[in-house]
Every structure is written in C-alpha cells, then in structure tokens.
Amino acid sequence: MKRTAPALALLVPVALAAAQTPTTTPDLPPDPVRDSVLSSMDLGADPCQDFYRYACGRWLDATPLPADQARWTRSFSTITEHNREIVKALLEDAAARPGEPGSERQKIGDLYGACMDEAAIEKAGLAPLEPLLAVAGSARDAATLMRAAGELGRADIDVLLGYGAIADFKDPGTALFFMSQGGLGLPDRDYYVSEDPKKKELLAEYERHVARLLGLAGQDAESAGADARRVVAFETELARASRPRAEMRDRDKLYHKIDREGLEKLAPSLPWAAFFEALGAPGIRSINVAVPEFYQALDRLVGASPPETLRAYLRWHVVNQSADFLPERFAVADFEFFGRALSGQAEIQPRWKRCVAAVNGLLGEAVGKLYVEREFAGDSKKVAVEMIEDVERAFEANLAGLAWMDDATRTRAVEKARKVRNKIGYPDAWRDYSAVVVRRDDYFGGAASAARFETARQLAKVGKPVDRGEWLMVPQAVNAYYLSTNNEIVFPAGILQPPFFDEQFPAAMNYGGVGAVMGHELTHGFDDQGRKSDGDGVLREWWEPEVTARFESAARCVEEQYAKLEVEPGVKVDGKLTLGENIADLGGLEQAYDAYKSWEARHGAPAPRVPGLTNDQLLFVSFAQVWCTQTTPEFLRRQVTTDSHSPGQFRAIGAPRNSAAFRRAFSCAPGDRMVAEPTCAVW
Template identity: 45%
Template sequence: HRIPAVFGFGANQDVKDSTQIIAQVVQGGLGLPDRDYYTNDDAKSKATRDEYVGHVARTFELMGDAADRAAAEAKTVLAIETKLAENSLTRVQRRNPEANYHPMIKTQLLEMTPDFDWGRYFRNIGMPEIGKVNVGQPSFFKAADKILTGTPIADWKTYLRWHLVNAASNTLSSKFVQENFNFNGKYLQGTTEMLPRWRRCIASTDRALGEALGQLYVARTFPPEARARARAMVANLIAALQEDLTTLSWMSDETRKRAISKLNAYIKKIGYPDKWRDYEALQISRGAYYNNLVSAGEFEFKRNLGKIGKPVDKTEWGMSPPTVNAYYNPQFNEIVFPAGILQPPFYDPKADDAFNYGGIGAVIGHEMTHGFDDQGAKFDANGNLVMWWTPDDFKKFSERTNCVVNQFSSYEVEPGLHQKGELVVGESVADLGGLTVAYAAYQKSLESKPRPKDINGFTAEQRFFLGWAQVWAQNIRPEAARLRNATDPHPLARFRVNGPLSNMPAFAQAYQCKEGDPMVRVSEKRCQIW
C-alpha cells in the first residue's frame, strides 16, 4: 500500500461535502511519467520505451538476476504497465473534477471489480471498516480487474518486484542510485550531474519531516515582520480583486455577489502553520537510510488513513514552510504561501514596491484567481463542487478561458511539439489574472504618493513587469522541457512571461509597444478575463 503499484489509495476530502474526509482510490501503477509515454507512437516515445526497458533490465541485474532473465522481466513490466496505461484517463480528462467523483460503498466496489478482494485489502492496511469510497476512474478499475485475472501470477510478481525496488532505488546502494539517476535524471530530463548528497538529504528530510524542519527554518529565516508584510500585501491584492469583480462588465450581479462572497471567505495561510504537526510516533534510528524512509512512509500512511471518516481539519497545510511554492486549495477555499517563497526572486525586502508587486504580488494574485479558473470556478465558498454561476455567465467565462487555451496551444516547445493548452489553461488563466490584479493593486498603492523615481533607467511600471520576468528567468534543457510539456499543468517559464504580458495593454503602454509588435496580441486574439 506504500508502493505505487496498480492504483493509489488514501484519504481525500469529499468534493460534494467539504466538511468530511472519505477514502479514495485512483488509477496508477506506471513507471514512466505519464500514460502518454506508453500510448504515443512517435519515434521519441518508442525510443523512450526502449530506454525504459533497458533501465528496468539493468535494475533487475543489480538485484542479482542473469542478463537474459532480466531482459525478459523488463518486457513483462512494460507489457503490464502498457495495459494499465491504455485504460488510464489523460491528464486533461482528469482536470475535470466531476469526471473524478464516483462515490461507492463496498458492495459497489465488489460489483465493479469482482476479482479483487477489497475486504482483504482494507483489513491488511488496517482499515477493516470503510464506508464510502470515491473511485476516481471507474473505467480504469474495471479494466484493471480483467488485467488482474488475465495476467499470470509470475508476471505480477515480476511487476510488483520492480515497483518495490523502483520506489526504493534512491535509498539503496550507490549502483541503484546511479542507475535511477541515469534514466530519470539524465535521459528523461537531460540533467548532467546528480545533486550533492547534502542537498538530497535536505530534500528527503523535508519530505519526511517537513514541519519539524520547518520550525527550524522559520526560526532562522522568517521573522514576524516578514509575515506581517506578506499579510498586508495579501490584503491589498484581495481588495484589488474585489474591486475588479465589482466592475466586471461580462458578469451578472447574481454571479458577482457569489464570487465576492467566495473571495471574502478565503482562508489565508502565510509562512507557517499556527499548529505544528506532531512527529512523536515516528521512529527514526541511526540505522539504514532505507529503514528510516520506510518508517516515515508508514507514519505518513497511517496519519493519512486516520483522517477517513472524520471532519476536515482546515488548519492543516499541504506544503512545508521551506517550500518555494504556493497553492490554492478549492476544497478548503484557501490560499497558502509558505515562508520559502517569501524571499528573492519572488520577494526582496530591499527592492522597490513595483518590483515586489510584479513578483510576489503577482504570485499572490495568481493563487487568488485560481479560485476562479476552469477548475476553481466549479467550487463554492465552502469548498463544495457545485455550480454557483448562472449558465450564461459560465458560458462567457468558458469562452474567455478558451481564448487562453488557443493562445498557449499555439506555442511551440520545440519544432513540431506544441504546449498543451488544455493542460495548462488553469495555471495560464491564474497568471493572467494574477498579473492583472497585482498591477491594479500596485497602482492603487501609489494613490496620494509622489510618483516613484526611475531605477536603473526603468520606470516603476516597467519594473513591475521586470519583477514578474525575473521570477521565471531560467535555463531548461530540451529533455526537461519535453517532460514538463507532457506532465506539468504549468506552461514553460518563457510562455508564463510572454503569454500573459502580451495580453496586457498596461505592458504595451509601459514599454511603448504598438500593434504588430511580437509582444502585442492582435485585438481579436487578446485574452482578457479579469
């Protein structure tokens, strides 16, 4: 149950009753990053499958198997995973919350998969009494049930043996670590050098003991005044979005009222939790690294299952304080900004307001407008999956988000490979909305103040957009770009900058761009939501 074989199981909020936690099962069981790696017929996908089979075979050899046996076992693994992949939903299909909600009781589970003993499975994981279970993808489980009985037991043993060692590879001896890096790092992402051990150890500690490590991180790097500054900026951004909603021309008063109500209900979490997680039950020893990670996995699995059947704890955080990221959770209706992101390049206490509003301000606006993207718009102020828009308003909203889909689908990752607009639409809508709201908030902050002086030859308006661009300035290898394009709901960084900015008249005005310039979209293709 701690190994990602065939399917995933755990606790999840009931999307139709946001006060309760229920059990959930979802499709899984693949060793490659996405089901498309198994189903696509292009030359690159075929080459990747061949490399994967070689990687699996070499790992079996490291476990002591003869080369010919290892090669046969690798082909067996690919065959089973391909069958699972062929019956898996795509990432775009899984973006639809309604498509992933199929609550069932145990008798319905047994009817769906008559050859899988759910009762035995639940007993073995220490959950003999399970009431309601959400089945994320019923079609996958029906197919997996047939694959279960149609595949020899010996092949299943090979498959499970692979997934056990694959999940543990980074904790084993150096040959396993290197083989894992050679495929998942070098081949899939183009990474030329493994991170030094100390960095890998910090990341591992953060995953296993995030809030224990977070307490030390916060004490050293995040003083109370930093939290206060972040809270003030969040309040300014919320006020700007509320003002925008109040004047939005395409939204009816009925939907507008509910949208403002949802915005005002946002839970705002800044820096670190007010209640820290208790790790007393987690046993860590000076023995084998593998054993400690197994112990951490068991601790987290039990902690997760312990939520099932209980009320939701809305004080819980989904990221550790040192994490350089942020998120919006539609089921909590919350925006969360860990301490890790409240530092350069996102936020610099020594920089001017324009630069910071373009950086962390736009990130705050991004998370806020996630509450109104193609997914977040389907959840109400209480976090329930319910349609609260009028049909006409939602139609107008969908037309505007489709503009973003089409814009990003036109971008080429490399010749012949386009960004997947339907996959990245949520993040792209949030980028455009976040920048729009942050710019409005910055302009409002200047009221009754003297105009800021130019810095290094750039006006305040120009520096706002430079703040956003600096956040996403990066180098990326072609292999990593291809991987992200296949799996990541975020667009590539260069598109996150040029995409939304080319839709904004404020950017064109700041840099004196005109119609026909590359960074000015023609009026009939310009996307505007907020």
C-alpha cells in the same frame, strides 16, 4: 517508499505615461537591488518584440545550466539552492548535536547522518529490502495480489492504483478515501501509448532500465530481461486504461462516490476486503472512485495476467520506489534513466543534496520548525499580509467591471472571494512525529518508519472532519498553492525572499514578484476548475448557465493562444492541460498591477529605483524575471507532457502580451509581437 522530491483583464484605473527604456547602465554607486535587475536584462532588446530577451537576456547569457539540474530558474531554483544550504547547515548541526533521544532534533539529525553514511548503507546491501521483496513474491492470483498491494501500500510503495485521503468535493468538511488511476513507472500514460518516436525510444530505454535495476536486485540477465518485458506490457495496459492528463483536471468528472459494495460491483474479481485489511484500513466504507473505467480495466487485466507477470510488476515497483534508500549503485542506475535519459540532466546530485531532500520529504515539518526559527521574520509576514489584502481588493474591484458576468453570479463571486483564507509563513500547529523511530545506523529503517507513519496518518483522516489548519507544503518550500476544498491560499516562508519579495525592494518589484504569485493563487479559485467550487469549498454549480458559456468562451481564447506555442518544432504546449495555470497567470499579473496602483494611491508614487525604468515597467520586468529559465531539451519535452504549467519562457511573456497596462507601460502597438492578437481577458 516513494522517491522524495518536492501550484491559478482588469480595468486599469490610472493611465500610464509612456517612458523610454534604458539602453545603458549609468555610472552610479552600487545598489544591489538595482544591479540585480539590470544585470539580468538585455537592454538592447525591444521589449515590445522580445520581452523575454529584454528582461532575461543577460541572465540567460551568463547563467549556464548546473550539471546536476535539468531546469534552473532565476527565482525558484536560486531560492531553493539557498534554502537547501540553510537546511543542510541545520541538519549537520542536528547530526552533530542530536539532543534528547526521541526528540525531533535527534530524528532529523540521525536520519540525515544515516543517509550520509554510505559505508553503512553499502554494508546493509539489499537486506532491508528483503521483507518487501517477499511480499511482492507472494502474488499468485488476484487475492494474493491485492493483499500484497495493501501491504506494500502500508509501506508507502504504491502499486496498481492511486489513492489517499482528501476532502469530499461535495462535503469538504469531511475527509474521503479517494481512488484514482495509477500504477505506472513512467511519469505519464503518453510515454506508453504515444506514436511520437522520441517517446517510443524512451519506452524502450525504460524497459532496459527495468532490467538493469532488477539485475542489481539479484536477478540474472535472462530473467531480468523477461520480467522487464512483462512489466512494460502490464504497465502499457494500465496506461491504455488511464485518462489523458488534461482530462484528469476536470473535477466534475472525477466525482463518483460509492460504498464498498459499489466498488466490489465495479471490479468484482478484485478482493477489496483483503486490500483494505492489508493496508491497515479495513473500516473504510465510503469511496470516491475518480476513474471508474480504470478499475474495470484493472479487474480484467489482473484476471488475464499470469502470476509471474504480477510478481515481476510488484518486484519492480518495490525496487524502483526504494532506489533512493539503497546502496549507491541503485541511485546511480535510477539517475541514468530518470535523470539523464528522461530529463537530460548531466550529473547526479551530490549525496548531501539528496539527503537534504530525503529528510525534507520524510520529516519536513520538523525541519521546517528549525528553518522558521532561523529565517522567517515577523515583519515579512506583516508586509505580505498588506500585499495579499491589496490583491484581494483589486480582484473584487475587477469583478464589478466584468461585462460577461451577471449580477447574481457576481454577488456570489464576491462572497467567495471574501471567504478566502490566507495562510502565510508556517502552520499554527506542527506535526507530531513521536511515532517515527530513527537510528543513526539504519537509514532504510528510519526512512521506512517515517513513510509508514505518513501512510497511517493519512488513512486516519478518512471519515473524520478535515483539519483546516493543516498545511500541504512545508514552510521551507519555494512555492505557494490554492486549495479549493478549503478555499484557502498558502504562502510558505520559503517563497517570501528575493527575487520574489524583500522588505527593502521597491514596492513595484514586490508586486511584480510575489504579488503576481498571490494574484495567481487567488485566481485559481476562479479558473476553469476552481470556479466550480463555492466559497465553502463545495463542488456545485453556482454560476448562471449563460455566464458559464461566456466564461468558457473567454477561457477558450487562452487555451487556443497557448496551444500555438512551440518548445521545439512540432512539440507544442498543451492548451487544455495548462489552461488553469495560464488563466491564473493572466489574472495574477493584472491583479498585482492594480494592487500596486492601490499601494501607490495610499503611499504616493516613489522615485524610480532602476534608472530608465518607470515603476510600472519595473513591475513587469520583475514579473518576467521570475521566469528566466535554463532547461535541457529533454526536460522541456517532459514538461509539456506532464506539467500543468507552461514553460518559463512562455510564462514570462504570456500574461504581459494580454495586458493593456503592459502595452501602455512600454508603448507597444498592434502588430508588435508582445501584443496578442486577439487579446485574451478572463479575470
């Protein structure tokens, strides 16, 4: 079972009057909205020089990083914590009053109750893991290895490779079996192959961690140490065969559709029939192999590896991916490396938080149904729909003025934009968890049942029409996404709350908050990768070549600008890895601003709600305050290695630095730090 956890230059129609920025907070009656904005701001900072400090300074000064977090934001983290408390109450109530046996209420209540029953988990010890360890111990050669990999995959233990069911990039109405690189225990290939001293240090600590966890699973110190060396050596070879993360963003280079015979020719020493049979999907015939060279290297690596290495590798991944469901000593050891060493987190999260995350991860839509009933009001959806329609109109109006786009491509872009589907709040049809079996006295068994159900559900999609009503996030998630194969934007109920959105907020705050998120997700359909799919989600070239060249020139400006940003001396943002998200940030903010001006044209400009800030300034402050962030240095280093998003402090200023509307709102001039040189504009 995988560990539980947890998203792409407008013409400004109205010139903005310059306004003085506030330097003091007037003595006014309490106003929660006004006070929440001002209490986070450092009014002594110059917004044209340090807008992050201006928008977030007092919040940064007054908000320590919680000991059980490696990153904390004013928006996502605050709402996530609020939602976690709500879900906790829902689960505690379900655990106390589980209802009919076999009902979803019984399952989520008993899974949470079983997770919280540490005594029962301790008593069970390693016994629940023994069948999976036996599978790992059966590997003697390529044939037994691949059968074991399939059996473990059925139990949601991923080894050797990454795979799943996704829409065919060139026939998005049909689900295709997708195979990619994988098999690593660390978050990225760079941790194995980088010459960076801190990454080398982490790799050495990872080896010690592997030995510790194998020791907890019953091996003596000598054999655990030897197996840890085998594991790291084997995974290092997998890492060498893997493409860098930035290259894995290029969808054109991830499409290599073949049949089973083609797979057997690609990696002839690996008995794929045994793998698919053990996985429970013997009938899979058509496959997209995203990284063919990885499978060629895997073929060679397996053939060159002795049986003891294969068994050690499988055993490690069984223990590693099951640690959250075993006695507390495993969870603590897991935290010491992945939480403390890798991310700088000071303390492990309390048990109840981890149990909420587990139930959310395993039975998320069953929890989401209760969350929506309690938390999501219909009026919120109505306002959100009006906002996304404003953002979409702003995007389409912007297309008409893009000098780098020709008429033919512009017409097709308008067609695609008009085909975007919006999903807000929660799915129309809920997932059926009737096949999952949960008992209050068996946490590992209940989690394993849910994990096996999800694996079977995903595999059952292969070769069948894509369910376009399915959601890839649960309603309680504080996030949003754009899915290119469906050409759709999804906004779960969880994000439609302060500080992103509130019906009582001034419109400028809503547009600067969730409005910019809406624009961000819409722009993903037209970022450096999203633009490659048409309005029906088909991966094809629908741009004129000279337009593509001009787009790439504009995108290169964004890439180069962000690549200069340092999180610490010598550690910079990866401009290629973050390009899509940065383009989406720039476009999203400009669309949100234009959408707000459209709202003003319909409703009239309201009186400013926050003293000393115009409505336009409030929009930009609201945007930046989403990204007020506290992090550990370790987390930042991990983020720039693994995350396609830029760190929060750069997202707060990156889009405003390139916005003409921002410059006018705050009277910034060339040479100011908040005026990018050169200014980048894509959408």
